Amino acid sequence: MPVDFSGTWNLISNDNFEGYMVTLGIDFATRKIAKMLKPQKVIKQDGDSFYIHTTSTFRDYSLQFKIGEEFEEDNKGLDNRKCKSVVTWENDKLVCVQTGEKKNRGWTHWLEGDDLHLELRCENQVCKQVFKRA
Numbered sequence: 001m002p003v004d005f006s007g008t009w010n011l012i013s014n015d016n017f018e019g020y021m022v023t024l025g026i027d028f029a030t031r032k033i034a035k036m037l038k039p040q041k042v043i044k045q046d047g048d049s050f051y052i053h054t055t056s057t058f059r060d061y062s063l064q065f066k067i068g069e070e071f072e073e074d075n076k077g078l079d080n081r082k083c084k085s086v087v088t089w090e091n092d093k094l095v096c097v098q099t100g101e102k103k104n105r106g107w108t109h110w111l112e113g114d115d116l117h118l119e120l121r122c123e124n125q126v127c128k129q130v131f132k133r134a
């Protein structure tokens with residue numbers, strides 16, 4: 001049985017979100033608001049199809065993909081850049097490579113105990129987020 005990320009998840013920690021946002025060129029005022037947020041993620045996993053909806057009081061972001069199928073990602077409401085993204089399994093981890101203007105951009109999701117982990121990478125910055133089941 002593959003890992004199942006499905007569920008509703010609430011952010012409990014957010015390490016170096018600031019550094020990640022700075023490399024993406026997010027302005028000071030937006031970063032100040034974004035840092036205060038406690039986003040919620042709703043993940044629906046159906047075989048190799050994923051739907052990940054991240055919501056907050058400020059901005060929402062939704063993503064739909066199939067494992068191994070490259071798609072055009074429009075980071076609307078985030079840094080507004082477009083990139084070509086592909087998500088693959090690396091053992092039990094979900095690894096996304098976001099190819100575009102920014103080097104070394106991507107993220108990894110995995111489960112650890114009852115928690116959902118997310119590492120967001122851009123250039124030399126790594127943001128580490130942890131979520132608990134709602």
Ligand code: 1AG
Binds near residue numbers: 079118
């Ligand atoms: C995400 O990607 C995207 C959601 O988790 C937020 C993560 C990082 C934010 C990216 C850049 C910061 C830009 C602007 C800050 C403004 C608002 C922040 C809003 C945060 C809630 C949407 C991985 C994901 C897979 O798609 O889980």
